Amino acid sequence: MNTEHLKIQIKTFYGLEKILAEEIKKLGGQNVEEKNRAVNCEGDLGFLYKINYSARTALKILVPVFEFKAFNEQKFYEKLVRFPWEDYLKLNQTFAIDATVHSERFTHSQFMTLKMKDAIVDYFNRKYRRRPDIDTRNPDIKFNLHIDRELVTISLDSSGEPLYKRGYRKQQGEAPINEVLASGMLQIAGWDGKGNFLDPMCGSGTLLIEAAMIALNLPAQLFRKRFAFQNWNNYDAELFAKIKDFRVNRIKEFDGKIIGYDIDPKMLACARENIAVAEMEDIIEVRKQDFFESKKELFPLLMVFNPPYDERIEIKYDDFYKKTGDTFKNNYPNTLAWLITSDLEAAKKIGLRPSRKIKLFNGKLETRFLQYEMYEGSKKQNKTIEN
Template sequence: MSQHNFFATCPRGLEALLADELASIGAKAIQATDGGVGFSGDLAVCYKANLESRIATRIMWRVASGKYATEDDLFNAAYKLDWPSWFKVSNNFMVKVTGVKCPLKSLEFATLRIKDAVCDKFRQAVKSRPYIDTKEPDVRIHAYLAADSYQFYLDTSGNALYQRGLRRASIEAPLRENLAAGIIKLSGWKPGQPFLDPMCGSGTFLLEATMMALNIAPGSHRGFGFEKLLNFDAKLWNSLREDARKKAKPVKFSKIYGSDMDLRAVRVAKQNLEQAGLLEAVQIAQLEFTQVPAPAGDGVLVTNPPYGVRIGEDEELAALYPKMGETLKRNFAGWSAYFLTNDMRLPKMMRLAPTKRTPLFNGPLECRLFEIKLVAGSNRKEK
């Protein structure tokens, strides 16, 4: 099978984890950069990356790269490419341009020129042109423009990979699934160990931990962009997906626990787990953080506490943090706790010293993943 060059995007801060994941499925020439990982491989590697990666946001197939100075250079570069050999004129498409230190005045105009080139190429080849659809396109073309070089990609993922194909209800701006999966991996949690999210919201951490515990490939219940491309190998894809489905373990209780003080959140988390067919694997209760008992003598606690966004919430959080710290010291000796927050005061106000502070981005929001090891016997009596 012929080799291609790819680029996998991911949340910033998770590049090293993604590189490990890609190595485990047979990717070659792996190079991590800010916001993603370049690699090479055949179609099987591309399909497996989409099917099995818990960390990637998109898997892009690089179809061209070179130098440019003007929008016309981009038009000519795009026109040279044989787009009709990659997708049908009946497929609608979109072009997305991202620029870093790009000298062009307008990325919109650059986008338009690349679109025109693709349409003109189809007209020349098949006397007709494909339609543009920016909402639900069959084919996504990405152009990355640096100071003087461009790269063109065909997106093999379609919808972003954190959309696991499990219909999801949510009660707040939820954590992206691939960021949640990355945080669980950073925590060092292994299936079989007790896992707890005491502020579970709509249950993203619980779902991702359950899928890991039961060895469920995150892409086994959804479609992908590569299915629309002309080099799509249906036989290969069906066999890879079938293999992944066979490796999944039967659903049973997996020592995964969740709770939230908000009854609505508990209902939504249960509903999401039920829709995914995974409710049996998890125990969920309505409890305030300060009432949560440790479900075992040791384990891993991972949570994304609420952010103080509305006025007055900052004071509420400032009052809550010390109580959270006391609860951890009292109930969770022997556990490792991980808090993702953009509130840098959290450990200090919980009166606990973090052993690690990992910078991560939740979308555009810069956060820290604080690791706090709760040593048995460190519970000082409150005066």
Template sequence: MEINFKMIAKCLFEFEDELAKELRELGALDIKKGVRHVSFVGDIGFMYKANLSLRTAISILKPVFSFKISNEEDFYNELNAYPWENLIDKDGTFAVESTVNSEIFTHSRYVVFRTKDAIVDRFRDKFQSRPNVDTDRPDCQVSVHIDRGNCEISLNSSGDPLFKRGYKTATNIAPINEVLAAGLLLKSGWTGQCDFLDPMCGSGTILIEATMIACHIPPNINREHFAFQNWEDFDQSLFEVIKDSALKKVRSFNFEIKGYDKAPSAVEKATQNIENANLSEFITVKRQDFFESIKTSERHLHMVFNPPYGVRLDVDIPAFYAKVGDTLKRSYPGTSAWFMVADLEAIKHVGLRPSRKIKLYNAKLESRLLNYQIYEGSKKAAKQ
């Protein structure tokens, strides 16, 4: 009989709704939204499926135990008393990660060191030998989450964050995180039912994520490794069944997906990453300045892009965003255009009224995802 257990999928701030929806569609049970995470229930096969298929998750944690703490000594003693030998081989390897929101501990690195000490000391006392720390590919990745006086210990089943999809070998100066790109696309309502354009495609992340959504391709199918593959109870044959089942849901795509960039180096990198993702047959990338481009079809166009912010790439914000607005208005009738801005002053320079503004964060930058509906002729005429 298969046993269900609680899991926690971590996500970026403000993407809890998208992650909960993904989990519902995958078939998770008892879904509960938190801040930057969604908890759910499933069996071990579902844990494999969640790692393979969730677009907006950063990692999938399996909680092991929790306890209350009022000081550092409590923390060490609780960890040291836990039977880690049931999870970690004394000759194996482990690593520790932590997130901390507490007055007892003010530094996450210190929590990592104390956790390692407690685990290693237990092994030394019981077996006179100890597992080694391996931060690259440990047999067991321990996740410590401290929120005020509550401490939850989990195993990270993903290992490397799930935005490391496995297709991106070439990046530009300011690459967008793959999980953020997928989240923007889902927030924009992209499902693959029309033509798509990223007019400032950089190294191609948004194009690749858009194609995987349109074709129902599992986002992490190109990953070489998940942490759960090192666990003693890893079931290789079940994992293959889950993978095959996910790939059977892949569908064909009957519209165009295109990317532009004015930098030859970006076009080259995007082409390489698209090839790595085995998506060359679906995506066309060419060297093109968006401000000198026009819409090439009368069909409806869905546009999502991540313009430069003036943080890592130097741009004249007022002039740049005025040109974005002018280009959309002049050259892209029949388009739903979505893009993210981190400089909130930039919005007024676009010169168009956004139909939606969604608050987000790109790393620690407070941002807005904007939507502009560019109608054929006037908005009034379009409505009539």
């Protein structure tokens, strides 16, 4: 592997590609290119460590190591059984394979995974009369198999556990939002740590913690213990330590407020535990408060929230969204509010026209991330006051 010039693919959620591309450019990525649910770029080994540690909207980071065309299963196996696997995998290490297959020739990803596993095992048995073991739960080395029609790409997964597993979430509610999605939503909404932030239905606190991490410029993986690249043959522990020190030393001061409301004491207890694990009790305040009975306390204010979804939590939908709109209009003047929902029909009951609609996915649910701008007077009057 040429560690001075790596081709890198970074996976993300649909709708976050642009945000991720901007992150990667800021972190020093070269030849950054947006793809569907991914961003491709180039960089050296240090850059690979840096984006694993710092990129907020990355799900996993892959390094392609072998690409070829195969028109049948036998050719696929023959190519793989001759590949020098010991360059990436030691006999005493365990491995696992993730597969994605989009092909009319190869229709079963599980079967192709088994064929690749057989090729790796046969390679080592023929050369060393010993073989590495498979561990699907916690492997030392994780390979990614991608087949697009006849094109086969084998990559090393440099992250290991998906990067949304930040390490601070010990408790979660009925409908938790993914950490990567939460950070992407905040960045789409323009949160940069200037001003104040409110999540009026905070659940287990993910949006609050991600907002605080952005405000303080904390690395996304500050609480993570291990990355897969630490098991690679070329792992440079000293370089990774320097990168971590450099990123941690870029932490900023934050003088605004980050507040979360919820009406469920259990959810508030979950949020407080997660906030404590993230060591942010001094930064984030959560309290029992019904949003529909609240009034704006913070100026200026950005509001972002993930209301309960009818798919997982039963609510009286029409009444819920009407109350949300009434609260926006009556109690939160001059506020920018964003919410994510999977039910656009019900969201019409808010009674305000969203100024932006962005398609995102929360798990398998197709959603819209909606922006509402509340002004005390007309927009024209408000702009005159601001200027």
